[in-house]
Amino acid sequence: MKSQRETAIVIGGSMAGLLAARVLAEHYARVVILERDTLPAAAANRKGAPQGQHAHALLGQGRRIMEQYFPGLTESLVQQGAPLGYGRFFSGGGYFARSPQMPPTLYVSRPCLEAEVRRRVRSIANVEVIDGCDVLGLMADAEGRRVVGVRVLRRHAGASAEVLSAGLVVDAGGRGSRTPAWLEQLGFAAPAVELVEVGMGYASRLYARKPDDLDGDLLINIAPTPDNRRACGMIAQEGDRWIVTLAGYFGDHPPLDDAGFRAFARKLPTPDVFEFISQATPLSDPVSFKFAANQRRRYEHLADFPNGLLVVGDAICSFSPIYGQGMSTAALQVQALDECLAQGQTELPRRFFRKAATAIDIAWSLTVGNDRRLAGAPLPAPKRLLNWYLGKFQVAARRDAEVAMAFLMVGSLFAPPASLLRPRIVWRVLAANLAGPGPTRQGRNQAAHPSLST
């Protein structure tokens, strides 16, 4: 039910903040997004979202939720040139088979997606966006039990700190969120933090795209394995471009010079990306990004938390980017927020953090499970058995489209990992392995393959 009296403030106008504002607008009389950057009018990179210069996959579950809150979003993006189609997914020595049931995936750059979502949020009558504005801290009531607003500093000459009041403050300030420190300033404990180190380096470069590149397919996704911990996302985008993002774990980072970039691609487990970039026209220099560790703040474990405050998106959990889960998990959390607000205000933080944790759990277990496997961490026997099965699963997915589709549904956050252990799937995995290793390389004019990003 909409609380006519109250304002909700969102810290951060990136994907989680925009999605949160869309939902809050249904439940609050007024919603104000406070964003540090001066936001561009059109699709453009900006300082507060440096990830915009790298490959961004929008998983099927994320697109479904965004479409629910912004009907016609996919169509608008297609009209802006974002291609809709199929991709190829390489893992464990070969490409996955394509399922005829696979729906097409939307391939769009991060700045273009963010700009369209921002345009739609700005058009909501009770949402206001204040950009060029730093949130400095939280304001609490006299008892110190409820957050009642924020202290802000607008980024223009002569500005001084001011207070903005709100019935609810939602921190969508990203991985570097200050809420843990602000909680301690208010006398509350900060949440425990789980870190799973990956020491990952990214390098990304744009190339010109011709319609018949990759026989019309729109993605090559190369997943890292313990044998080769290099990964790649080569994704078609609006503007007839490819973005090629190379990534390496544990200090094995792609160089930024032309020869080094190509040499890194040459050591990927399939030569396809190397062969493509060796003859393609680059449209930009490579740019880098370093990502130290998966990070999860366990707000759901806190016994005491102030009313009037929530946290969402990367500020709760940020994942190794190569799995493409951040925006979709933020969308799941925002959906959880919508459901919690529909049930009223009683114990909102406790209810929300529990529900958000459930939404995060699947993506976290997939990412951290694989990253620990890549790190070669000693595993208990049941996990070793599971990893053995996943190895067999990857082989089977090269031959059997139903097995590949089952993996795709998990990777797109539509199905839980346990669905890979359904008796019918286990049987098909074993049968496909008895038939041999399956094809290892995508051939020309051969049916192409599904991607995790559908």
Ligand SMILES: Cc1cc2nc3c(=O)[nH]c(=O)nc-3n(C[C@H](O)[C@H](O)[C@H](O)COP(=O)(O)OP(=O)(O)OC[C@H]3O[C@@H](n4cnc5c(N)ncnc54)[C@H](O)[C@@H]3O)c2cc1C
């Ligand atoms: C290299 C890389 C690649 C990625 N690839 C993918 C992908 O393929 N698919 C996918 O789904 N996800 C991907 N992600 C993750 C995805 O970008 C994020 O999960 C998504 O943007 C949601 O993050 P967020 O909105 O919570 O935080 P962010 O995107 O980090 O945004 C935080 C915002 O808050 C603002 N802000 C912060 N503090 C303040 C303050 N005090 N006052 C005012 N404003 C503030 C910042 O300026 C920024 O705009 C990737 C991330 C990285 C780093």
